[in-house]
Amino acid sequence: MATINESYDTKGIAIEHSSSLDESLYPKSEKDRTVKPRDYIFMWIGDGVNLGNMTLGASVMVAGVATLNIFQTILAALIAIGIISTIFALNDRLGYKEGIPYVVQLRMSFGIKGTVISSLLRGIPAIVWYGIQSWIGGTALNEIAKIVTNGSFDNIVVCFIALQLLQIVLSLFGFHAIKWVETVASVVFMAALVYVFGILMSSHTAEITQNLVQAKGSWGLPFFGLIMVFLGNYAGIFVSAADYSRELETGVRDKKRRSLYFIPITISYGFVIIIGAMLAAATGVTNPAQALPIVIDNPYISVGVSAFIVVAVIATNMVANIVPPAYVITLLTKLKYKVSVTITGLLALVAFPWVLIQESSATGLNMFILIYSAFLGPVISILLVEYFILRKQRVDTADLYNEEGPFAGYNPAGLLAMFIGAAAAFVEVELAWIIGVVVAGTTYYLLSKYAFKNSSFKKGTIFES
Template sequence: MAEMEHESGLDTSLLPKKESERKLGKLAYMSLWLGDGVNLGNMTLGSSLVVAGVAMMNIYQTFVAAAIAISIISIIFSLNDRLGYKSGIPYVVHLRMSFGVKGSIVSSLLRGIPALVWYGFQSWIGATALNEISKIVLGIDQPFVMFVILQVVQIGLSLYGFHAIKWVESVISTVIMLALVYVLFLLITEHSAQISTTWVHAEGTWGIEFWGFIMAFMGNYAAIFLSAADYSRELRPGIGNGERSMLYFFPIILAYGTVLCIGAMLASVTGVSNPAKAIPILVNNPAISVFISAFIVMGAIAVNMVANIVPPTYVITLLTKMNYKAAVTLSGILAACTFPWVLVQDSSAVGLTYFILIYSAFLGPIVAILLIEYYILRQQKVDIDELYRPDGEFAGYNKAAIVAMLIGAAAAFVKVELAWVIGLVVAGIAYYILMGQTEMGAVFRKGTIFEKKE
């Protein structure tokens, strides 16, 4: 390991994880995804279904769309996490398999930048809730101060890596679910008539909005299952592929089912798309508002620690050669520079959905390229040592991968509502053809099925 670190020039956090270092069991891993799903950003996606008092889809269409999206997410998650699970490598090294050592820089940024935006977004949601507590308890209304405090706390927790994530998720995810079940109970018992009229029995549509919501839903997870190796490398060995897919499916469907409902119901009742502001309006009780707001803060911390801190930290470590702790600190600072207070405005709800669709237009193609490479071209056989050699067989950049990614993204923009799936399919086909039929990927054919044909 020391030799690999010296040869690769990478920080130890990016080296393959040994089996003895993997501490996450099945329950802890499920708690991780439960905590990630139960957050205000995902609830905002639910609230985006109701615009100006009119629901784009009714409750049945919403749940069918969610079930389709989560099923696909779980399958792709368990497919793309396999190399990381088997070898212990992180996502930024996983990328080298297809894009090359230099080419992986561009593709890793396409994962890291959205994560920083979501990091800032979730932090501002949490800061809004923390400010509600401050107003009730201390009479102080300073959301920006609360934002700074929350960022400092999150950076401090993140310095301990997945050791902190494990206990934070295990505790917070359960408590958050209980708090949100209470909010769901209030909505159903006190506002059922309004919710029924606005959302449950809305005419809705099975058309482009329905499929667009599925794409937005998947786009919300596109960045996470793209970097699946970052999480599976922490999971204890001995868990089968099908079993791992269930470790994603059950917590995601439980968490998302709850928050989507609450988001749509809150928007129906209050007309406010920011859940952190809508929940206190609904409860209208200072003591309970403090209780609920506290768990909103915890939820923001939980989702950031899972989905939005580790990926950009690894990218920064890769690009700058910083150690893990310095990169974690820089991630927190950069997240604060994304102006998240703009993203949470009521007028930005639709824009947020389009932001997801646009960046997923690039992430879908990258997922396709990695899956085609690993399962078809290399048939699950990758020389891990070579991935860490700057001048090895993966040196430079793979033109075929970069061009296929751009072709997939361009196709995705033709119909942005279906961006993720269009980009995935087109890029996968383009990559296979470019690798086998052109000279673009000739240097990267070693170890693939095309090497035997030359």
């Protein structure tokens, strides 16, 4: 039996606990993994059914002009969903098998010290997204306040701060504590979206047809750029897939886990993106929390829809935007998890989301996604090459926690490949994600094979001497 200073990996090997790591970063035991497949599906539906994704759909409208038509938007979403689900199913495997979080997974490719850089590339975008989602939720909360007070109260900033403080309190309990919020939010908000879709089709057909269906659009760079934006939107989540799969109960086969991503992402992400595009085409407003009351035009229903927008925002942040950066802060500062989630919430307050989402255009949000995905594309590529090609899915978990073992220090091959991939991605920012993935993955394989011949990071790989 393990002592208070030890845990076991899946092979029954004791892992000695270091005082430099918080307990939350050690492998999850089987008894601590309580999320069932059904809850996992609702978790990802709850994450996909959010106003941030709707805003991405709305981004095809810029100042009332569509950059893509409805058919191009749908196809771009389907291609992105297929890629997202595949990468999720591949990158979740190590976290699921060994129960380790993303910041520990990074050690095998970047080293214990090198993980500082690569983990920040995941944590910072998540904090900004936390602010973006909360700003949209604050806008919805403000819509409720305006209706309830008959227009005497109208202050988005106050609502934004109030919602953020509420989320900080909820995050102290972890996303396990609000599984019911995920389930209720996903089911009810999907029902609300079906209602909105019906209104758009019955009352705004002319505007949607003129502005979106009949738009010329483009099959060139704007089309592929939108796919990259969709992928970039999820890049931060699937790169840290281990943070979620380590919570899923054991005994779920790889094939079934793939469906736990593909089904909810297709249902929620695809539908929400199309609704966002239609909503912007009908109203000319890209912030859905402001556009929805315009098309509903019923104060009582608007209050209900806005309330569920707020709930959906909370559910999304709990899943996607709080846990990963909190783990990063815990790793870097040695603070306890609850302190880290509080700091995460406070940082999101000053993320300036109002700059990225404006009433007439969400192009600032798109550019933010493309820029950070230029770095996250290389990270996910390096992790997949490492695990599936170089290590053939065999990793000594105890070594990942041994600060004097083969993963100590920096892995120059991983860091060089990441920066080379990111530099290449900036040659064409609108295609940043795919360029970064291809260049970084290829570079990492070649550097691992031909360079740094005495590197301890070759231990356990196909290039070990």
